[in-house]
Amino acid sequence: MSDSSPVDDDLQRWGGAGTWSTGAELTSMQTLLWRAERHPVQSSTSTVVIDLDRAPDWDRFVAAAEWGTRLVRRLRQRVVEPVVPTAAPTWADDPTFDLAYHLRRERVADREEMLEHAAQIALRPFDRTRPLWEGVLFEGMPDGAAYVLKIHHALADPLGTVQLLTMLQSGRRAHTPRKPVAEDVVAPSEPDPVELAVAGLRTDVAALPEAALAAARRVGAAAARPQAVVASTLRYGASVRRLLTQAAPPSPELSPRTGRMWSFLTLDAPLDALREVARLGGGTLDDAAVALVLGALQRYHARHDVTVAEIPVGVRVSLDRADDLGNRFAGAIISAPLSIDDPVDRVAAVRGEVLSLHTERALEVLDAAAPVINRMPSFVGASALRTAAAPDAFVLTLPGPPRRRYMAGAEVQGIYVLGPLPGAALTVCLVTCGDTACIGVNVDASAVADLRGLEECLAEGVEEMVAAGEVRGP
Amino acid sequence: MSGLSTAAQEAIDAIEAGPQGPEVGAFFDLDGTLVAGYTAATFYGDRLKGRDVSPAEFLRTVVTAVDGELGGDPTRIAHVAFSAMRGQSEEAFADLGERLFRSKIAGTIRRESRALVMAHQRAGHTVAVASAATKYQIAPVARDLGVEHLVCTQLVVEDGQFTGATDGPMLWGRHKASGVRAFAREHGIDLAESYAYGNGYEDVAFLSSVGHPTALNPHRDLRAAAARLGWPVLDLSDPVGGSLVAAGRTAAALAGMNAGVGLGLAYGLARGDLREGRNAAIRLATQLPMTLAGVSLEVLNQERLWTHRPAIFVANHQSALDIPVLGRLLERDFTIVAKKEARWDPRAVVGSFVIDPAWIDRSDSESARATLDGVVDRIRSGTSLMIFPEGTRSATPVLGPFRKGAFHLAAQAGVPVVPIVLRNTGELMRRSSLVLNPGVVDVCVLEPETDWSVDDMSERIAALRTKFEETLARWPA
Numbered sequence: 001m002s003d004s005s006p007v008d009d010d011l012q013r014w015g016g017a018g019t020w021s022t023g024a025e026l027t028s029m030q031t032l033l034w035r036a037e038r039h040p041v042q043s044s045t046s047t048v049v050i051d052l053d054r055a056p057d058w059d060r061f062v063a064a065a066e067w068g069t070r071l072v073r074r075l076r077q078r079v080v081e082p083v084v085p086t087a088a089p090t091w092a093d094d095p096t097f098d099l100a101y102h103l104r105r106e107r108v109a110d111r112e113e114m115l116e117h118a119a120q121i122a123l124r125p126f127d128r129t130r131p132l133w134e135g136v137l138f139e140g141m142p143d144g145a146a147y148v149l150k151i152h153h154a155l156a157d158p159l160g161t162v163q164l165l166t167m168l169q170s171g172r173r174a175h176t177p178r179k180p181v182a183e184d185v186v187a188p189s190e191p192d193p194v195e196l197a198v199a200g201l202r203t204d205v206a207a208l209p210e211a212a213l214a215a216a217r218r219v220g221a222a223a224a225r226p227q228a229v230v231a232s233t234l235r236y237g238a239s240v241r242r243l244l245t246q247a248a249p250p251s252p253e254l255s256p257r258t259g260r261m262w263s264f265l266t267l268d269a270p271l272d273a274l275r276e277v278a279r280l281g282g283g284t285l286d287d288a289a290v291a292l293v294l295g296a297l298q299r300y301h302a303r304h305d306v307t308v309a310e311i312p313v314g315v316r317v318s319l320d321r322a323d324d325l326g327n328r329f330a331g332a333i334i335s336a337p338l339s340i341d342d343p344v345d346r347v348a349a350v351r352g353e354v355l356s357l358h359t360e361r362a363l364e365v366l367d368a369a370a371p372v373i374n375r376m377p378s379f380v381g382a383s384a385l386r387t388a389a390a391p392d393a394f395v396l397t398l399p400g401p402p403r404r405r406y407m408a409g410a411e412v413q414g415i416y417v418l419g420p421l422p423g424a425a426l427t428v429c430l431v432t433c434g435d436t437a438c439i440g441v442n443v444d445a446s447a448v449a450d451l452r453g454l455e456e457c458l459a460e461g462v463e464e465m466v467a468a469g470e471v472r473g474p
Numbered sequence: 475m476s477g478l479s480t481a482a483q484e485a486i487d488a489i490e491a492g493p494q495g496p497e498v499g500a501f502f503d504l505d506g507t508l509v510a511g512y513t514a515a516t517f518y519g520d521r522l523k524g525r526d527v528s529p530a531e532f533l534r535t536v537v538t539a540v541d542g543e544l545g546g547d548p549t550r551i552a553h554v555a556f557s558a559m560r561g562q563s564e565e566a567f568a569d570l571g572e573r574l575f576r577s578k579i580a581g582t583i584r585r586e587s588r589a590l591v592m593a594h595q596r597a598g599h600t601v602a603v604a605s606a607a608t609k610y611q612i613a614p615v616a617r618d619l620g621v622e623h624l625v626c627t628q629l630v631v632e633d634g635q636f637t638g639a640t641d642g643p644m645l646w647g648r649h650k651a652s653g654v655r656a657f658a659r660e661h662g663i664d665l666a667e668s669y670a671y672g673n674g675y676e677d678v679a680f681l682s683s684v685g686h687p688t689a690l691n692p693h694r695d696l697r698a699a700a701a702r703l704g705w706p707v708l709d710l711s712d713p714v715g716g717s718l719v720a721a722g723r724t725a726a727a728l729a730g731m732n733a734g735v736g737l738g739l740a741y742g743l744a745r746g747d748l749r750e751g752r753n754a755a756i757r758l759a760t761q762l763p764m765t766l767a768g769v770s771l772e773v774l775n776q777e778r779l780w781t782h783r784p785a786i787f788v789a790n791h792q793s794a795l796d797i798p799v800l801g802r803l804l805e806r807d808f809t810i811v812a813k814k815e816a817r818w819d820p821r822a823v824v825g826s827f828v829i830d831p832a833w834i835d836r837s838d839s840e841s842a843r844a845t846l847d848g849v850v851d852r853i854r855s856g857t858s859l860m861i862f863p864e865g866t867r868s869a870t871p872v873l874g875p876f877r878k879g880a881f882h883l884a885a886q887a888g889v890p891v892v893p894i895v896l897r898n899t900g901e902l903m904r905r906s907s908l909v910l911n912p913g914v915v916d917v918c919v920l921e922p923e924t925d926w927s928v929d930d931m932s933e934r935i936a937a938l939r940t941k942f943e944e945t946l947a948r949w950p951a
Binding site: 351 | 546647648651652655659665666675676678679680682683684685694695696698699702703
């Protein structure tokens with residue numbers, strides 16, 4: 001093998017995991033989601049289902065978790081809020097951390113039952129005074145086992161969750177002795193909520209003269225060229241208005257949404273075929289994922305004799321580059337076509353919609369507003385998030401491990417991310433896992449009357465994409 | 475010089491270096507891309523002038539337009555306009571389109587956009603105009619550019635009248651993109667190899683449907699998006715509009731021309747030599763006004779203007795500026811054949827007195843022939859003749875058909891034909907404009923052609939016209 005050995009590869013990755021997410025404060029966006037959370041209707045919890053080829057040895061599994069939580073400090077930390085929101089919440093080591101509280105195992109008869117349990121676990125709110133994760137190993141299934149990990153957005157967004165898991169998993173089945181552990185940092189003294197608030201206020205007051213000066217300068221500049229300022233403000237406002245109002249109206253077939261009944265579905269698709277359809281339509285894998293979901297929903301609507309031309313779909317747009325890479329992302333809603341039969345044409349249409357968002361100067365509006373909203377009582381943030389119109393579906397693509405991975409001796413056969421449902425009827429996450437696209441679908445069971453039907457439509461949607469990728473492919 | 479900016483020339487070079495053939499598409503947006511400005515505004519302006527617009531409709535249009543700018547639905551304004559067209563005759567509207575094309579829109583076609591279209595046509599690409607406008611706005615422009623295909627908004631017509639509705643969606647934003655993709659499927663076009671040019675922020679979806687998108691003179695928000703998406707941006711020059719300064723200079727030029735004529739004639743009278751007086755008048759009457767208006771000449775093969783005199787000079791005709799330009803080129807001992815109707819044109823009256831044109835009455839072929847016999851005698855006695863074989867000014871740089879008269883005269887008088895190609899007089903002084911803009915006129919004198927006879931005249935005329943076309947398409951370095 002010309003590749004570096006799995007062990008070296010592992011050690012390098014694990015070294016990286018030790019430095020993963022070590023900032024002391026929550027970012028403004030994390031803060032917004034943390035303070036505005038109203039679980040499960042306005043939830044920020046993602047659940048990951050990991051299919052394993054066999055049940056791992058429980059003691060080894062616990063030992064691995066013990067090691068992982070020592071390596072990634074964040075997994076043993078909790079969020080401490082200031083008494084008044086003058087500062088961002090802070091991460092602090094949980095002195096009462098007990099692995100047994102966060103990790104347990106259950107027995108189920110089959111995979112379907114496991115998914116039902118996983119949905120129930122996801123629906124239960126976190127104890128917000130403890131580290132924000134919970135893992136359950138499901139055993140007793142005829143073909144292998146499953147590890148279900150529930151994680152709060154403040155700890156890791158879906159992208160970060162998959163990244164973290166990918167980092168912590170092993171490249172080989174055998175145990176690796178002498179794994180790296182994090183350097184023993186002297187735990188910072190437990191921050192006091194009142195102290196945090198006072199410190200935040202003090203920073204604000206200290207920054208006040210400077211802020212006032214900057215504001216005065218801005219007002220001066222604006223006064224010097226009022227026309228330009230008015231024009232640019234109007235353009236920004238117009239952009240905000242377009243982003244908030246110009247998406248298609250929600251489909252009547254996908255209501256009423258309560259957000260209180262979650263149902264998990266998983267599907268697999270060959271990644272090569274999806275990439276080929278994406279290429280033919282001039283789009284990316286993200287566009288193909290949206291096109292797949294649209295194909296399924298188009299069938300679902302047809303089954304119920306409902307014709308809808310477009311539905312609002314939430315997507316993630318890179319703020320840096322067009323090829324969906326980069327570090328800065330914004331969520332936005334597109335009007336996605338529900339009337340295009342050809343999968344390739346559908347990808348092209350989705351591509352056009354997504355790229356069109358790049359003309360909107362207000363794409364970052366929520367990011368820009370988050371620091372201000374965070375200084376206000378939490379219901380302000382909660383309603384700010386609510387006014388951001390909810391799409392019918394969220395679709396997200398996440399890069400998973402490129403190669404085979406193991407957890408405590410059990411081979412990972414699929415990683416499915418089941419995202420939250422902030423107002424949407426379904427949230428679809430596609431994780432690339434080796435040569436397979438692992439598709440996790442969280443469905444609001446109150447909005448989708450015919451859950452079996454939707455599952456069949458999703459399967460047909462996958463088939464249709466694969467066929468299009470194979471027929472026209474090389 | 476080719477007269478194109480470096481960026482435009484590079485884009486054309488890239489088209490020539492890329493794949494050729496009809497499976498490559500080239501899609502051009504109309505408003506703001508092929509033409510500067512909005513054709514719809516021209517149509518609306520015409521309706522306003524004709525007082526066809528009720529105050530209520532005007533108010534609705536303004537409010538809708540402002541709302542569209544402020545983040546409302548920007549296509550609603552078009553639907554307001556479409557519904558106002560209910561009951562109008564399609565034929566009359568198509569005629570209006572032709573009329574507005576000749577008087578206004580033709581002059582707004584960007585020269586470099588035309589060069590891009592022609593480059594795609596030379597590469598054998600399938601060229602189409604893709605626009606949210608209606609065919610009544612697009613068809614005359616497309617015809618002038620030699621573009622066959624239109625992908626555009628269709629209006630419903632019943633019994634020859636508009637119903638006020640559209641057939642299918644207005645091809646704006648995503649609908650233009652899907653229209654282009656459908657067109658590509660129908661015509662077997664490979665979109666990954668194809669080109670698209672657009673300027674509006676709504677054109678992102680349209681542009682992203684091809685492999686080679688170009689943001690052409692883009693709107694602010696498209697420029698930002700193009701920067702993010704890594705799309706090339708091409709900024710082409712707009713046709714020069716008449717500024718107040720240019721108008722003032724034009725007035726000075728007219729005065730200069732008349733003064734020049736007067737001075738020249740006075741000089742001739744003083745010397746007692748009318749012929750020399752006329753030549754002096756031509757020199758003064760052409761140089762003085764052009765200097766005043768800030769127009770200069772860049773002439774290729776200037777020596778050919780002198781090697782074959784007397785001769786028949788033929789030139790393409792786009793602008794009233796052509797006559798003083800040619801006057802300055804030929805300088806002396808020439809006259810023109812002009813239609814009788816032009817005799818009292820205020821811009822020409824003094825000049826015509828000087829160069830003593832052969833007035834031809836096109837309504838009376840008998841007298842026309844007699845006039846031309848007289849002209850042959852004048853040529854033989856040493857006076858060259860300048861003729862525009864297209865007969866009339868073209869609205870755009872596209873050549874019209876050549877009439878045979880000039881070449882019959884060459885055969886009868888036994889003199890050569892000297893072809894002169896004028897590239898951009900139409901840009902400096904538009905067809906219907908009285909205002910002359912400052913700039914450089916590009917002139918190319920082609921190889922003089924001798925020994926004209928009736929036998930092979932048609933073929934030789936066709937060949938000569940092709941030479942004009944080629945020279946206009948690829949200006950010699």
